Amino acid sequence: MNQIISIGTSHHVAPIEFREKLAFSEAQLTESLQHLRESYQIHEAVILSTCNRVEVYAVANAVRTADAAAKMLIEFLSHYHYIGVEPLKKWTYLHHNLETIQHLFRVTASLDSMVVGESQILGQVKAAFGASREAGGAGTVLNRLFTKAFSVGKRIRSETTIATGAVSISYAAVELAKKIFNTLEGKTVAIIGAGEMSELTAKHLVSNGVSNVIVANRTYERAVKVAEKFNGTPVAYDSDLGFLIDADIVITSTNAPDYLIKRQPLVNIMRKRRHRYMFLIDIAVPRDIEPDVSKIDHAFLYNIDDLEAVVASNLKDRQQEATRAEQIVVEEAKRFYDQLQIFQVNPTIKALHQQFREIADTELQACFYKATLSDQQEAAVASMTQAIVKKLLHHPMQNLRCAVNDGNADHGQYVQALQELFALDVNDKETSNQ
């Protein structure tokens, strides 16, 4: 029977020093997948290697227990990366069958991520799966499993709000801007003072449609330098704030000890720009913009604390939503596991039925050949044989299905016993991709 197992490490359980030792580069993937299948009794495998996690998902169908399969994976990692078995056991987690399915669903839905609901992980899992399929690592079982994981991830993203609401300052600023302006197209952002955060925010704004960037700095050379990055216009800073007339979004992040933008000059500017909306983002500490500015009509001021509060409340919301998402994972994983079990015993059931029917048919033909029977008699004999076959198979099949539905681990042994006792030829590609 197929054992679905996974071994992995992530930022939850291991420090970076260990994770980087375990990481697989893109170039190593194909080779390691091949090695895994040739040297160990692993039939299917997908390796997911990102900066926060390294995980191997595998299917073994020649081993009797999941533990045996897990042992092989540990051995593989230990040999491949030259890491002792002890640290491996200490810093990794192992999952079997239903647990593996649940874990993959959680990972893909980004419930296991550092920032719950982040969107990168889905792409990373897709890439890992794609790479493995190209290298011939993923077969029927993992194909089904990963396809399902993607759809579960999608379901969770649409039915819960774990993926909504900005969780970084710069994105929060972009979302706020979208709540103010009817469109960001054609808008102008002014950056006063340089800094990583203000540049990042400007970058996000530009990628969301903002078309002009003005960079103001006390030293003009510095302004030119930053403006180059955005293809923007450098301006010399002047205390009249004249350069703000065309600015729809203003980001300040200077080290100035006093307010740069005060209420009265800005009122004049607002009049000159005919009261078009202005969104001011003050990420400087001490603040660059006088708080009273927020009392001006059509001027909206957010400082770093305000933005952090928005982010914090969004994060809290995601955490709450995660509980609902976990329920979906449990429910979907159970359903998938049951389907998979039935899917795995089906070929054996089919083969057994076919064998019985073939024997009955052959014997019927022989009988009809020997004895001359009327049409009516022939029909009666034929239906009797069919009934015998059906009744003979009734109990074994029912018990087998029960064993599967109860989650009874013995059904693997049942299937194997059936195959061996009846010499069934289950070389169906459904159970093995070899």
Add this chain to the structure above:
Amino acid sequence: MINFLFLVTLLIYLAASIFQTLSLAISNRSEAAIIRPTIERIAFWGTSIGFAFLSLFIPLWWLTQGHFPMTHWTDSTAFFAWAITLIYLIIVRLTHLRTLGSFVMPVAFIAILISYSFATHTAALPEPLQNYWLLAHTTLIFIGYAAFIAAFGFGLMYLIAERKIRKKTDTLLDNLLPSLGISDELGYRCTILGVILLTMGVIVGSLWTQYIRDVPWKWLDAKVISTLMTWLIYVLQIGLRQFWGWHGRRAAYAAIIGFVAVLCTYVGVDLFLDSMHTYR
């Protein structure tokens, strides 16, 4: 039977108004967020079905009265509700902003409620006034009013959204309203549409006076003056926006003032002043 159907229409409008408001009231953070799409759908379909029902009554009354039904509160308010819904559905069709319904559907419901409470009344219309002038004059003005109601809805949405942004907490997730810029822009367009229709309606009305015989007509009619005042409020609003950049919050307040003016013209004049236009 007709009365019963009208009651059904009334109830549909009530349900639609409640569901519209509910869809906006459900927080994104609550457990109920998952059923909001369903509520939105029910609200929208309720609105559409209510509109279809209402659309049947107008020709029906037309047939039974023998002229365009615009003589009594029953006809007039029902037509008003119909016009509001029409404008709302057109806006949804063009912009997909269903949230507007939370603000205009209650107005439409109240109009139908008034209509229903007068349901058995009819009033005689002097023979000389029974013609297509009546149809053109009233239809233009009522659809114009409906556009002003929509502008009022956008004004309210603007003010609420602005408040949320200024309050700084819960701004992002719980804010289902369109952005300030969008509410402002669409409110303005509705205002312009309303002014155009109202102007046309008034012009048609004054041309009509040239053809009226046998019915006393005086220019200093209370309704006429009041309508001109309303018209001025809206034209002034457009002018201030064009030449002095009065938009956003000021425009939103202006839309609310305009709404009050429309109510005064429509309801107030009839109740307190004597006018040629009075509904009986």
